[in-house]
Amino acid sequence: RKEVEQDPGPFNVPEGATVAFNCTYSNSASQSFFWYRQDCRKEPKLLMSVYSSGNEDGRFTAQLNRASQYISLLIRDSKLSDSATYLCVVNGDTGGFKTIFGAGTRLFVKA
Amino acid sequence: DARVTQTPRHKVTEMGQEVTMRCQPILGHNTVFWYRQTMMQGLELLAYFRNRAPLDDSGMPKDRFSAEMPDATLATLKIQPSEPRDSAVYFCASGLDVDRMNYGYTFGSGTRLTVV
Numbered sequence: 001r002k003e004v005e006q007d008p009g010p011f012n013v014p015e016g017a018t019v020a021f022n023c024t025y026s027n028s029a030s031q032s033f034f035w036y037r038q039d040c041r042k043e044p045k046l047l048m049s050v051y052s053s054g055n056e057d058g059r060f061t062a063q064l065n066r067a068s069q070y071i072s073l074l075i076r077d078s079k080l081s082d083s084a085t086y087l088c089v090v091n092g093d094t095g096g097f098k099t100i101f102g103a104g105t106r107l108f109v110k111a
Numbered sequence: 112d113a114r115v116t117q118t119p120r121h122k123v124t125e126m127g128q129e130v131t132m133r134c135q136p137i138l139g140h141n142t143v144f145w146y147r148q149t150m151m152q153g154l155e156l157l158a159y160f161r162n163r164a165p166l167d168d169s170g171m172p173k174d175r176f177s178a179e180m181p182d183a184t185l186a187t188l189k190i191q192p193s194e195p196r197d198s199a200v201y202f203c204a205s206g207l208d209v210d211r212m213n214y215g216y217t218f219g220s221g222t223r224l225t226v227v
Contacts, residue, residue, distance in 0.1 A: 032213045043202055043218035044154070087154070091213050098167065099144070099213065103153040 001026055004090050009106035017078050021105050023088030024070045032091035033064055035073045037084045038104065044087055047073075078109045113137045117203050117219035124226055129191040132222045135184055136205030143186045144216065145171075145178055146202045154202075160186065161208060193226045200224070 006023045013019050025033075033050035048055065050062040050071045061074040071090075075082055088102035116135040124130055136143050145157040158178035159167040168178060175194070180186045190197055200223050206216035 034215055043220055044204075045218065046215040049215060098159070099156075099216070101146075101154045101156075 003027060004088055004100045004102040006086075006088050006102040006105050009085075009104075010108055011105065012108045012110065013078055015078055015080060015109055015111055017109075018074065018076045019078055019107065020075075021073045021086055021088075021107075022070055023072070023090075023102055024068075025088075025090045025100075026069070027090070028066075028069060030069075030090045033062075033071050034089040035060075035062055035071075036087040036089055036101075038087060039084050044101075047086070075107075078107075080109050080111060083107055083109045113217070115203055115205050115217050115219035117201075117222050119222055120220065121223045122225070124193055124224070126194055126226055127192040128226075129189065130193050130197075130224060130226075132188045132201050132203075132224070134186040134188075134203030134205075134219055136186060136203070137217055138184070140205035140207050140217075142206045142208045142213070142216070143180060144202075144204045144206075145186070145188050146204065147199045148202060148221075149199045157188065157201075190224075193224075195226045198225050 003026050035047040036044040037047045038044040048057050048062050050064045054063040059076045063072045085104040085106050087104045091099050118133045141162050143160045147155045157171040160180050163180040177189045200221045202218050202221045204216040204218045
């Protein structure tokens with residue numbers, strides 16, 4: 001099992017749709033969680049951190065479920081500009097503090 | 112905005128040549144990563160430094176790759192000799208790890224390497 005696994009993509013949704021991505025992690029000692037966004041031929045950029053209490057930033061909501069070891073990202077009212085690859089990132093603490101990126105989920109938002 | 116600076120942005124080289132990529136992390140960050148990204152493999156971790164000490168380079172082909180941080184403002188990744196399969200985008204990222212927590216990483220724009 002991979003240490004960080006994401007929904008396979010791509011997700012193709014119309015503008016205005018709500019879309020959700022899930023990401024599971026295997027290390028129960030993980031302490032920090034993030035979602036990054038990567039546009040085509042660009043570097044990944046931090047989208048938001050994920051806190052135990054859940055957090056929201058405009059149309060984006062991130063949640064963490066420690067018991068089930070998954071994090072989620074919900075995008076409401078999708079825009080064309082949301083088209084990108086979304087990467088789940090987990091910081092673990094087994095055998096040394098380590099950051100692991102998921103393979104990413106590709107999102108296409110269409111008019 | 113503070114940024115991670117990578118040079119060169121693009122590099123085309125012949126097989127067998129040495130390639131050196133450089134990264135200037137954000138001032139004050141204590142963690143530096145080197146990643147490689149290809150269409151087939153996604154983001155692969157090559158090397159991981161904290162406070163300039165290498166923590167993990169298990170993802171790096173040891174026979175030809177080497178990563179160093181000669182000082183806090185410079186990280187280097189060298190490939191010698193280069194091979195066509197090394198063609199990829201190489202990203203450097205820096206961040207601040209405090210008390211085994213991290214607050215997100217900033218990536219450089221990457222070096223796009225083509226080995227012919």
